[in-house]
Amino acid sequence: MQLIADNLHIVNSSVRNALKKLNPEPIKELVTKCEMAGADVIDINSGPLTRNPVGKMTFLVETVQSVTNLPVMIDTANPIAMEAGLKANKKTAIINGFSLEPVKLEQILPLAKKYKVDIIGYLLYPDGRVPNDASERFSLAIEILQAIQNQNIDQNQLIIDPVIVPLSWQNGSKQAREILDVIQNLPDILGFPVKTIAGLSNLASGHGYKGKRLLLEKTYLPMLASAGLSMALLNIFHDKTIEVGKACEPLVNPEVFSWAEL
Template sequence: MLLMGESINGTRRQVGEAIQARDADFIKQLALDQVNAGARVLDVNGGVAGGNEVDDLLWLIEVVRGVTDTQLMVDSASPEALAAGVEAALANGGATPLINSISGEQSRIDVVIPLVEQHRCPVVGLCLGDEGIPSTAEGRLAVAERLVNLVTAAGLPSEDLWIDPLVLAISADTQAALVSMGTLKLVKERLPVRTTAGLSNVSFGLPNRALLNRTFVAMCAGIGIDGIIVDVRDKQMMATVRAIEALRGEDAYCGGYLKCHRQGLLEARD
Protein backbone atom coordinates (compact mmCIF):
# COMPACT_ATOMS: atom_id res chain seq x y z
CA MET A 1 0.00 0.00 0.00
CA LEU A 2 1.43 3.36 -1.04
CA LEU A 3 1.41 5.76 1.91
CA MET A 4 0.98 9.40 0.94
CA GLY A 5 1.78 11.74 3.82
CA GLU A 6 -0.83 14.48 4.10
CA SER A 7 0.63 16.74 6.77
CA ILE A 8 2.53 19.46 4.84
CA ASN A 9 -0.60 21.44 4.10
CA GLY A 10 -0.95 25.17 4.63
CA THR A 11 -4.58 24.83 5.66
CA ARG A 12 -3.36 23.21 8.89
CA ARG A 13 -2.81 25.90 11.51
CA GLN A 14 0.73 25.03 12.57
CA VAL A 15 1.88 24.45 9.01
CA GLY A 16 0.28 27.69 7.83
CA GLU A 17 2.03 29.60 10.60
CA ALA A 18 5.36 27.96 9.71
CA ILE A 19 4.92 28.93 6.07
CA GLN A 20 4.14 32.53 6.95
CA ALA A 21 7.12 32.71 9.33
CA ARG A 22 9.38 30.85 6.87
CA ASP A 23 10.15 28.38 9.66
CA ALA A 24 12.20 25.94 7.59
CA ASP A 25 13.19 23.81 10.59
CA PHE A 26 9.54 23.03 11.38
CA ILE A 27 8.81 21.99 7.79
CA LYS A 28 12.01 19.94 7.51
CA GLN A 29 11.18 18.04 10.69
CA LEU A 30 7.61 17.45 9.52
CA ALA A 31 8.90 16.03 6.25
CA LEU A 32 11.42 13.76 7.98
CA ASP A 33 8.88 12.59 10.56
CA GLN A 34 6.58 11.44 7.77
CA VAL A 35 9.33 9.73 5.81
CA ASN A 36 10.57 7.97 8.93
CA ALA A 37 7.02 6.84 9.69
CA GLY A 38 6.72 5.18 6.29
CA ALA A 39 5.49 7.80 3.80
CA ARG A 40 6.70 7.14 0.26
CA VAL A 41 5.01 10.27 -1.13
CA LEU A 42 4.77 13.68 0.54
CA ASP A 43 1.86 15.96 -0.31
CA VAL A 44 2.88 19.63 -0.37
CA ASN A 45 0.21 22.32 -0.29
CA GLY A 46 1.07 25.98 0.22
CA GLY A 47 -2.46 27.32 0.48
CA VAL A 48 -2.45 29.83 3.35
CA ALA A 49 -5.18 32.45 3.73
CA GLY A 50 -3.80 35.80 2.67
CA GLY A 51 -0.55 34.32 1.40
CA ASN A 52 1.09 34.19 -2.01
CA GLU A 53 0.47 30.57 -2.93
CA VAL A 54 3.03 30.42 -5.73
CA ASP A 55 5.83 31.76 -3.54
CA ASP A 56 4.73 29.70 -0.55
CA LEU A 57 4.58 26.45 -2.51
CA LEU A 58 7.95 27.02 -4.13
CA TRP A 59 9.47 27.71 -0.71
CA LEU A 60 7.92 24.53 0.70
CA ILE A 61 9.28 22.40 -2.13
CA GLU A 62 12.77 23.87 -1.75
CA VAL A 63 12.76 23.23 2.00
CA VAL A 64 11.44 19.68 1.74
CA ARG A 65 13.86 18.83 -1.06
CA GLY A 66 16.67 20.01 1.21
CA VAL A 67 16.14 17.02 3.54
CA THR A 68 14.62 14.24 1.41
CA ASP A 69 14.31 13.07 -2.18
CA THR A 70 11.00 11.32 -1.40
CA GLN A 71 8.50 11.70 -4.23
CA LEU A 72 6.36 14.81 -3.86
CA MET A 73 2.68 15.30 -4.61
CA VAL A 74 2.09 18.90 -5.71
CA ASP A 75 -1.28 19.93 -4.34
CA SER A 76 -2.99 23.17 -5.32
CA ALA A 77 -6.29 24.49 -6.60
CA SER A 78 -4.42 27.41 -8.17
CA PRO A 79 -3.40 26.83 -11.81
CA GLU A 80 -0.38 29.10 -11.44
CA ALA A 81 0.81 27.49 -8.22
CA LEU A 82 0.28 23.97 -9.57
CA ALA A 83 2.32 24.61 -12.71
CA ALA A 84 5.08 26.38 -10.80
CA GLY A 85 5.15 23.64 -8.18
CA VAL A 86 5.52 20.86 -10.75
CA GLU A 87 8.36 22.72 -12.45
CA ALA A 88 10.08 23.30 -9.11
CA ALA A 89 9.74 19.68 -8.04
CA LEU A 90 11.28 18.53 -11.30
CA ALA A 91 14.08 21.09 -11.07
CA ASN A 92 14.94 20.07 -7.52
CA GLY A 93 15.52 16.43 -8.42
CA GLY A 94 13.96 13.24 -7.14
CA ALA A 95 11.11 11.32 -8.71
CA THR A 96 8.62 12.96 -11.07
CA PRO A 97 5.96 14.50 -8.79
CA LEU A 98 2.37 13.45 -8.59
CA ILE A 99 -0.27 16.08 -9.31
CA ASN A 100 -3.09 16.49 -6.82
CA SER A 101 -5.43 16.62 -8.63
CA ILE A 102 -7.51 16.43 -11.79
CA SER A 103 -11.29 16.01 -11.84
CA GLY A 104 -14.08 15.90 -14.37
CA GLU A 105 -14.49 19.67 -14.06
CA GLN A 106 -13.58 21.31 -17.36
CA SER A 107 -11.70 24.13 -15.68
CA ARG A 108 -9.46 21.59 -13.94
CA ILE A 109 -9.00 19.49 -17.05
CA ASP A 110 -7.81 22.58 -18.93
CA VAL A 111 -5.13 23.17 -16.28
CA VAL A 112 -3.88 19.64 -15.57
CA ILE A 113 -3.89 17.89 -18.94
CA PRO A 114 -1.21 20.20 -20.43
CA LEU A 115 1.03 19.44 -17.43
CA VAL A 116 0.47 15.72 -17.91
CA GLU A 117 1.27 16.02 -21.61
CA GLN A 118 4.44 17.99 -20.94
CA HIS A 119 5.84 16.16 -17.91
CA ARG A 120 4.09 12.76 -17.79
CA CYS A 121 3.31 13.31 -14.11
CA PRO A 122 1.21 10.70 -12.32
CA VAL A 123 -2.02 12.30 -11.22
CA VAL A 124 -4.77 11.84 -8.64
CA GLY A 125 -8.20 11.85 -10.27
CA LEU A 126 -11.23 12.97 -8.27
CA CYS A 127 -14.64 11.54 -9.08
CA LEU A 128 -16.48 14.81 -9.47
CA GLY A 129 -17.55 16.86 -12.46
CA ASP A 130 -19.02 20.23 -13.34
CA GLU A 131 -22.31 19.14 -11.76
CA GLY A 132 -20.63 18.26 -8.47
CA ILE A 133 -20.02 14.92 -6.78
CA PRO A 134 -22.28 12.16 -8.15
CA SER A 135 -24.44 10.59 -5.46
CA THR A 136 -24.01 7.03 -6.74
CA ALA A 137 -21.05 4.73 -7.31
CA GLU A 138 -22.05 4.35 -10.94
CA GLY A 139 -22.03 8.11 -11.43
CA ARG A 140 -18.56 8.40 -9.94
CA LEU A 141 -17.34 5.51 -12.08
CA ALA A 142 -18.47 7.43 -15.18
CA VAL A 143 -16.26 10.36 -14.14
CA ALA A 144 -13.35 7.98 -13.56
CA GLU A 145 -13.82 6.48 -17.02
CA ARG A 146 -13.67 9.93 -18.58
CA LEU A 147 -10.48 10.71 -16.67
CA VAL A 148 -8.86 7.49 -17.93
CA ASN A 149 -9.61 8.51 -21.51
CA LEU A 150 -8.28 12.02 -20.97
CA VAL A 151 -4.96 11.11 -19.36
CA THR A 152 -4.19 8.21 -21.69
CA ALA A 153 -4.88 10.46 -24.68
CA ALA A 154 -2.34 12.85 -23.12
CA GLY A 155 0.26 10.07 -23.12
CA LEU A 156 0.07 8.94 -19.49
CA PRO A 157 -0.10 5.20 -18.78
CA SER A 158 -3.42 4.39 -17.15
CA GLU A 159 -1.67 2.91 -14.10
CA ASP A 160 -0.28 6.38 -13.35
CA LEU A 161 -3.82 7.65 -12.77
CA TRP A 162 -4.77 7.30 -9.11
CA ILE A 163 -8.56 7.43 -8.87
CA ASP A 164 -9.96 8.91 -5.65
CA PRO A 165 -13.60 7.82 -5.20
CA LEU A 166 -14.11 10.77 -2.82
CA VAL A 167 -14.89 10.16 0.81
CA LEU A 168 -17.55 12.26 2.51
CA ALA A 169 -18.56 12.45 6.15
CA ILE A 170 -20.94 9.79 7.43
CA SER A 171 -22.11 12.32 10.02
CA ALA A 172 -23.81 14.19 7.18
CA ASP A 173 -24.78 11.18 5.04
CA THR A 174 -24.94 7.72 6.58
CA GLN A 175 -24.52 6.14 3.13
CA ALA A 176 -21.38 8.12 2.27
CA ALA A 177 -18.86 5.39 3.15
CA LEU A 178 -20.88 2.77 1.29
CA VAL A 179 -20.94 4.89 -1.87
CA SER A 180 -17.18 5.48 -1.65
CA MET A 181 -16.51 1.77 -1.20
CA GLY A 182 -18.93 0.90 -3.98
CA THR A 183 -17.08 3.29 -6.28
CA LEU A 184 -13.75 1.78 -5.26
CA LYS A 185 -15.06 -1.71 -6.02
CA LEU A 186 -16.32 -0.72 -9.48
CA VAL A 187 -13.08 1.08 -10.34
CA LYS A 188 -10.99 -1.92 -9.25
CA GLU A 189 -13.12 -4.27 -11.33
CA ARG A 190 -13.41 -2.23 -14.51
CA LEU A 191 -10.53 0.21 -14.92
CA PRO A 192 -6.76 -0.33 -15.35
CA VAL A 193 -5.86 2.37 -12.83
CA ARG A 194 -4.68 2.60 -9.24
CA THR A 195 -6.73 3.95 -6.36
CA THR A 196 -6.23 6.20 -3.37
CA ALA A 197 -8.31 8.40 -1.06
CA GLY A 198 -8.17 10.82 1.83
CA LEU A 199 -9.99 8.40 4.09
CA SER A 200 -10.08 10.52 7.27
CA ASN A 201 -12.88 12.65 5.83
CA VAL A 202 -15.27 9.81 6.69
CA SER A 203 -15.21 10.60 10.41
CA PHE A 204 -15.59 14.38 10.30
CA GLY A 205 -17.89 15.69 13.02
CA LEU A 206 -17.86 12.50 15.10
CA PRO A 207 -16.12 11.51 18.36
CA ASN A 208 -13.24 9.01 18.43
CA ARG A 209 -12.40 9.74 14.81
CA ALA A 210 -9.27 7.62 14.89
CA LEU A 211 -11.30 4.45 15.47
CA LEU A 212 -13.56 5.18 12.51
CA ASN A 213 -10.60 6.07 10.31
CA ARG A 214 -8.67 2.88 11.09
CA THR A 215 -11.73 0.72 10.56
CA PHE A 216 -12.53 2.39 7.25
CA VAL A 217 -8.95 1.96 6.03
CA ALA A 218 -9.19 -1.75 6.76
CA MET A 219 -12.52 -2.02 4.92
CA CYS A 220 -11.15 -0.22 1.85
CA ALA A 221 -8.03 -2.37 1.97
CA GLY A 222 -10.26 -5.43 1.71
CA ILE A 223 -11.62 -4.02 -1.56
CA GLY A 224 -8.08 -3.48 -2.81
CA ILE A 225 -7.27 0.22 -2.43
CA ASP A 226 -3.70 0.79 -3.63
CA GLY A 227 -2.73 3.83 -1.56
CA ILE A 228 -4.02 6.17 1.11
CA ILE A 229 -3.53 9.86 1.84
CA VAL A 230 -3.06 9.80 5.59
CA ASP A 231 -1.27 11.19 8.63
CA VAL A 232 1.46 8.56 8.82
CA ARG A 233 2.51 9.93 12.23
CA ASP A 234 -0.64 8.35 13.70
CA LYS A 235 0.91 5.27 15.34
CA GLN A 236 -2.35 3.38 15.74
CA MET A 237 -3.21 3.96 12.08
CA MET A 238 0.23 2.74 11.06
CA ALA A 239 -0.15 -0.39 13.18
CA THR A 240 -3.36 -1.12 11.26
CA VAL A 241 -1.58 -0.49 7.95
CA ARG A 242 1.24 -2.89 8.85
CA ALA A 243 -1.32 -5.57 9.68
CA ILE A 244 -3.11 -4.91 6.38
CA GLU A 245 0.13 -5.22 4.41
CA ALA A 246 0.92 -8.55 6.08
CA LEU A 247 -2.58 -9.91 5.45
CA ARG A 248 -2.62 -8.72 1.80
CA GLY A 249 0.67 -10.46 1.03
CA GLU A 250 2.54 -7.17 0.59
CA ASP A 251 5.05 -7.78 3.38
CA ALA A 252 7.58 -10.49 2.48
CA TYR A 253 7.67 -13.11 5.25
CA CYS A 254 5.85 -10.53 7.41
CA GLY A 255 9.22 -8.85 7.94
CA GLY A 256 7.82 -5.35 8.32
CA TYR A 257 5.14 -6.53 10.72
CA LEU A 258 7.66 -8.41 12.85
CA LYS A 259 10.03 -5.45 12.89
CA CYS A 260 7.22 -3.19 14.13
CA HIS A 261 6.32 -5.78 16.77
CA ARG A 262 9.89 -5.89 18.08
CA GLN A 263 9.89 -2.10 18.24
CA GLY A 264 6.64 -2.08 20.21
CA LEU A 265 4.83 -0.14 17.50
CA LEU A 266 1.88 -2.49 17.05
CA GLU A 267 0.59 -1.77 20.56
CA ALA A 268 1.34 1.94 20.29
CA ARG A 269 -0.99 4.48 21.83
CA ASP A 270 -0.91 8.05 20.58
Protein backbone atom coordinates in the same frame (compact mmCIF):
# COMPACT_ATOMS: atom_id res chain seq x y z
CA MET B 1 -1.05 0.06 0.23
CA GLN B 2 1.11 3.14 0.52
CA LEU B 3 0.50 5.58 3.38
CA ILE B 4 0.53 9.26 2.39
CA ALA B 5 1.03 11.87 5.13
CA ASP B 6 -1.61 14.61 4.96
CA ASN B 7 0.12 16.54 7.75
CA LEU B 8 1.95 19.17 5.69
CA HIS B 9 -1.22 21.22 5.32
CA ILE B 10 -1.80 24.94 5.21
CA VAL B 11 -4.50 24.65 7.90
CA ASN B 12 -1.69 23.67 10.30
CA SER B 13 -0.60 26.97 11.87
CA SER B 14 3.09 26.05 12.08
CA VAL B 15 3.07 25.33 8.34
CA ARG B 16 1.21 28.59 7.66
CA ASN B 17 3.68 30.63 9.70
CA ALA B 18 6.73 28.94 8.16
CA LEU B 19 5.35 29.60 4.69
CA LYS B 20 4.62 33.25 5.51
CA LYS B 21 8.24 33.81 6.61
CA LEU B 22 9.75 31.33 4.12
CA ASN B 23 11.34 29.68 7.17
CA PRO B 24 12.32 26.11 6.19
CA GLU B 25 13.09 24.69 9.65
CA PRO B 26 9.55 23.87 10.91
CA ILE B 27 8.76 22.24 7.57
CA LYS B 28 11.94 20.18 7.54
CA GLU B 29 11.21 19.03 11.07
CA LEU B 30 7.63 18.07 10.21
CA VAL B 31 8.64 16.14 7.08
CA THR B 32 11.36 14.24 8.94
CA LYS B 33 8.81 13.28 11.60
CA CYS B 34 6.37 12.15 8.91
CA GLU B 35 9.00 9.90 7.33
CA MET B 36 9.94 8.42 10.72
CA ALA B 37 6.26 7.77 11.44
CA GLY B 38 6.04 5.57 8.34
CA ALA B 39 4.99 7.87 5.49
CA ASP B 40 5.62 6.52 1.98
CA VAL B 41 4.72 9.84 0.30
CA ILE B 42 4.40 13.47 1.54
CA ASP B 43 1.36 15.47 0.44
CA ILE B 44 2.15 19.20 0.20
CA ASN B 45 -1.20 20.92 0.68
CA SER B 46 -0.42 24.58 0.19
CA GLY B 47 -3.91 25.90 -0.38
CA PRO B 48 -4.41 28.23 -3.38
CA LEU B 49 -1.31 30.43 -2.69
CA THR B 50 -2.87 33.53 -4.21
CA ARG B 51 0.09 35.72 -3.21
CA ASN B 52 3.47 34.72 -4.65
CA PRO B 53 2.44 31.21 -5.80
CA VAL B 54 5.71 30.55 -7.65
CA GLY B 55 8.02 31.61 -4.83
CA LYS B 56 6.04 29.85 -2.13
CA MET B 57 5.54 26.53 -3.90
CA THR B 58 9.17 26.47 -5.01
CA PHE B 59 10.16 27.06 -1.39
CA LEU B 60 7.86 24.24 -0.20
CA VAL B 61 9.04 21.61 -2.68
CA GLU B 62 12.72 22.49 -2.27
CA THR B 63 12.44 22.47 1.52
CA VAL B 64 10.67 19.10 1.62
CA GLN B 65 13.10 17.51 -0.84
CA SER B 66 16.08 18.83 1.09
CA VAL B 67 15.30 16.36 3.90
CA THR B 68 13.64 13.37 2.21
CA ASN B 69 13.77 11.26 -0.94
CA LEU B 70 10.10 10.30 -0.58
CA PRO B 71 7.77 11.19 -3.45
CA VAL B 72 5.75 14.37 -2.97
CA MET B 73 2.18 15.13 -3.93
CA ILE B 74 1.68 18.72 -5.00
CA ASP B 75 -1.73 19.55 -3.66
CA THR B 76 -3.12 22.88 -4.86
CA ALA B 77 -5.92 24.09 -7.10
CA ASN B 78 -3.72 26.92 -8.42
CA PRO B 79 -2.20 25.97 -11.80
CA ILE B 80 0.60 28.54 -11.44
CA ALA B 81 1.61 27.10 -8.08
CA MET B 82 1.27 23.57 -9.46
CA GLU B 83 3.63 24.23 -12.35
CA ALA B 84 6.11 25.95 -10.05
CA GLY B 85 6.09 22.87 -7.82
CA LEU B 86 6.68 20.56 -10.77
CA LYS B 87 9.53 22.73 -12.00
CA ALA B 88 11.13 22.76 -8.54
CA ASN B 89 10.77 18.99 -8.16
CA LYS B 90 14.07 17.08 -8.29
CA LYS B 91 12.74 13.65 -7.28
CA THR B 92 9.26 12.10 -7.76
CA ALA B 93 6.18 14.34 -7.86
CA ILE B 94 2.49 13.56 -8.23
CA ILE B 95 -0.15 16.11 -9.20
CA ASN B 96 -3.00 16.30 -6.65
CA GLY B 97 -5.13 16.72 -8.60
CA PHE B 98 -7.71 17.35 -11.27
CA SER B 99 -11.41 16.69 -11.87
CA LEU B 100 -13.90 17.28 -14.70
CA GLU B 101 -14.09 20.95 -13.71
CA PRO B 102 -13.23 22.79 -16.98
CA VAL B 103 -10.46 24.94 -15.51
CA LYS B 104 -8.73 21.83 -14.17
CA LEU B 105 -9.02 19.97 -17.46
CA GLU B 106 -7.51 22.95 -19.27
CA GLN B 107 -4.84 24.11 -16.86
CA ILE B 108 -3.92 21.25 -14.48
CA LEU B 109 -4.28 18.08 -16.55
CA PRO B 110 -1.85 19.17 -19.34
CA LEU B 111 0.89 19.47 -16.69
CA ALA B 112 0.83 15.66 -16.22
CA LYS B 113 1.92 15.29 -19.82
CA LYS B 114 4.35 18.18 -19.82
CA TYR B 115 6.16 16.96 -16.68
CA LYS B 116 5.52 13.20 -17.17
CA VAL B 117 4.15 12.71 -13.65
CA ASP B 118 1.27 10.76 -12.17
CA ILE B 119 -1.93 12.70 -11.53
CA ILE B 120 -4.85 12.15 -9.19
CA GLY B 121 -8.31 12.37 -10.76
CA TYR B 122 -11.21 13.10 -8.40
CA LEU B 123 -14.57 11.49 -9.09
CA LEU B 124 -16.56 14.71 -8.80
CA TYR B 125 -19.02 16.39 -11.16
CA PRO B 126 -17.71 19.39 -13.14
CA ASP B 127 -19.50 21.70 -10.69
CA GLY B 128 -17.83 20.02 -7.69
CA ARG B 129 -20.84 17.96 -6.62
CA VAL B 130 -20.06 14.60 -4.98
CA PRO B 131 -21.58 11.55 -6.71
CA ASN B 132 -24.26 9.65 -4.79
CA ASP B 133 -23.28 6.07 -5.40
CA ALA B 134 -20.91 3.64 -7.11
CA SER B 135 -22.71 3.79 -10.43
CA GLU B 136 -22.31 7.57 -10.70
CA ARG B 137 -18.64 7.18 -9.75
CA PHE B 138 -18.04 4.59 -12.48
CA SER B 139 -19.52 6.99 -15.06
CA LEU B 140 -17.29 9.81 -13.81
CA ALA B 141 -14.24 7.53 -13.88
CA ILE B 142 -14.91 6.70 -17.52
CA GLU B 143 -15.14 10.44 -18.30
CA ILE B 144 -11.90 11.07 -16.39
CA LEU B 145 -10.16 8.33 -18.39
CA GLN B 146 -11.48 9.82 -21.63
CA ALA B 147 -10.11 13.21 -20.62
CA ILE B 148 -6.71 11.59 -20.02
CA GLN B 149 -6.83 9.88 -23.41
CA ASN B 150 -8.02 13.08 -25.16
CA GLN B 151 -4.83 14.77 -24.01
CA ASN B 152 -2.66 11.78 -25.05
CA ILE B 153 -1.60 11.08 -21.49
CA ASP B 154 -0.59 7.51 -20.57
CA GLN B 155 -3.47 5.96 -18.59
CA ASN B 156 -0.92 4.44 -16.19
CA GLN B 157 -0.25 7.97 -14.90
CA LEU B 158 -3.80 8.14 -13.56
CA ILE B 159 -4.64 7.63 -9.87
CA ILE B 160 -8.38 7.74 -9.11
CA ASP B 161 -9.79 9.24 -5.91
CA PRO B 162 -13.38 8.09 -5.37
CA VAL B 163 -13.92 10.85 -2.74
CA ILE B 164 -14.74 9.61 0.75
CA VAL B 165 -17.50 11.70 2.36
CA PRO B 166 -18.21 12.22 6.06
CA LEU B 167 -20.00 9.29 7.64
CA SER B 168 -22.22 11.85 9.35
CA TRP B 169 -23.82 12.84 6.03
CA GLN B 170 -27.37 11.62 5.62
CA ASN B 171 -26.22 8.91 3.19
CA GLY B 172 -22.72 8.65 4.73
CA SER B 173 -22.91 4.97 5.68
CA LYS B 174 -24.15 3.98 2.24
CA GLN B 175 -21.43 6.11 0.61
CA ALA B 176 -18.77 4.32 2.69
CA ARG B 177 -19.94 0.99 1.18
CA GLU B 178 -20.14 2.40 -2.33
CA ILE B 179 -16.54 3.68 -2.13
CA LEU B 180 -15.35 0.14 -1.37
CA ASP B 181 -17.32 -1.19 -4.34
CA VAL B 182 -15.72 1.45 -6.58
CA ILE B 183 -12.17 0.68 -5.44
CA GLN B 184 -12.69 -3.04 -5.88
CA ASN B 185 -14.34 -2.91 -9.30
CA LEU B 186 -12.75 0.10 -11.02
CA PRO B 187 -9.94 -1.96 -12.63
CA ASP B 188 -12.55 -4.17 -14.31
CA ILE B 189 -14.70 -1.21 -15.35
CA LEU B 190 -11.79 0.77 -16.83
CA GLY B 191 -10.04 -2.31 -18.22
CA PHE B 192 -6.63 -1.79 -16.65
CA PRO B 193 -5.19 -1.98 -13.11
CA VAL B 194 -5.82 1.68 -12.32
CA LYS B 195 -4.30 2.95 -9.06
CA THR B 196 -6.59 4.43 -6.40
CA ILE B 197 -6.21 6.85 -3.51
CA ALA B 198 -8.59 7.88 -0.73
CA GLY B 199 -8.50 10.56 1.95
CA LEU B 200 -9.23 8.71 5.18
CA SER B 201 -9.54 11.89 7.27
CA ASN B 202 -12.73 12.78 5.40
CA LEU B 203 -14.59 9.84 6.94
CA ALA B 204 -15.04 11.27 10.39
CA SER B 205 -14.84 14.97 9.62
CA GLY B 206 -17.81 17.07 10.65
CA HIS B 207 -20.03 16.11 13.55
CA GLY B 208 -22.07 13.13 14.58
CA TYR B 209 -19.38 10.56 15.31
CA LYS B 210 -19.17 11.23 19.04
CA GLY B 211 -15.40 11.14 19.50
CA LYS B 212 -15.08 7.84 17.64
CA ARG B 213 -12.95 9.35 14.90
CA LEU B 214 -9.82 7.23 15.40
CA LEU B 215 -11.85 4.07 15.91
CA LEU B 216 -13.76 4.63 12.67
CA GLU B 217 -10.55 5.36 10.76
CA LYS B 218 -8.75 2.25 11.93
CA THR B 219 -11.84 0.16 11.19
CA TYR B 220 -12.38 1.54 7.67
CA LEU B 221 -8.70 1.43 6.66
CA PRO B 222 -8.48 -2.40 6.44
CA MET B 223 -11.71 -2.38 4.43
CA LEU B 224 -10.13 0.05 1.96
CA ALA B 225 -6.95 -2.04 1.82
CA SER B 226 -8.93 -5.21 1.29
CA ALA B 227 -10.85 -3.58 -1.58
CA GLY B 228 -7.48 -2.96 -3.23
CA LEU B 229 -6.72 0.69 -2.42
CA SER B 230 -3.22 1.67 -3.63
CA MET B 231 -2.68 4.75 -1.46
CA ALA B 232 -4.29 6.03 1.74
CA LEU B 233 -3.97 9.73 2.52
CA LEU B 234 -4.10 10.14 6.31
CA ASN B 235 -2.74 11.69 9.46
CA ILE B 236 0.57 9.84 9.74
CA PHE B 237 0.80 10.67 13.45
CA HIS B 238 -2.28 8.58 14.30
CA ASP B 239 0.00 5.74 15.35
CA LYS B 240 -2.72 3.17 16.07
CA THR B 241 -4.17 3.73 12.59
CA ILE B 242 -0.72 3.52 10.96
CA GLU B 243 0.03 0.30 12.83
CA VAL B 244 -3.18 -1.16 11.38
CA GLY B 245 -2.33 0.19 7.92
CA LYS B 246 1.03 -1.62 8.00
CA ALA B 247 -0.59 -4.82 9.32
CA CYS B 248 -2.84 -4.88 6.26
CA GLU B 249 0.13 -5.96 4.11
CA PRO B 250 0.22 -9.70 4.91
CA LEU B 251 -3.55 -9.76 4.51
CA VAL B 252 -3.73 -8.04 1.12
CA ASN B 253 -0.38 -8.67 -0.58
CA PRO B 254 0.50 -12.35 -0.12
CA GLU B 255 3.09 -12.23 -2.90
CA VAL B 256 5.19 -9.34 -1.70
CA PHE B 257 4.85 -9.68 2.05
CA SER B 258 7.76 -10.61 4.27
CA TRP B 259 7.21 -11.25 7.98
CA ALA B 260 10.23 -9.11 8.73
CA GLU B 261 8.20 -6.06 7.70
CA LEU B 262 5.50 -6.39 10.33
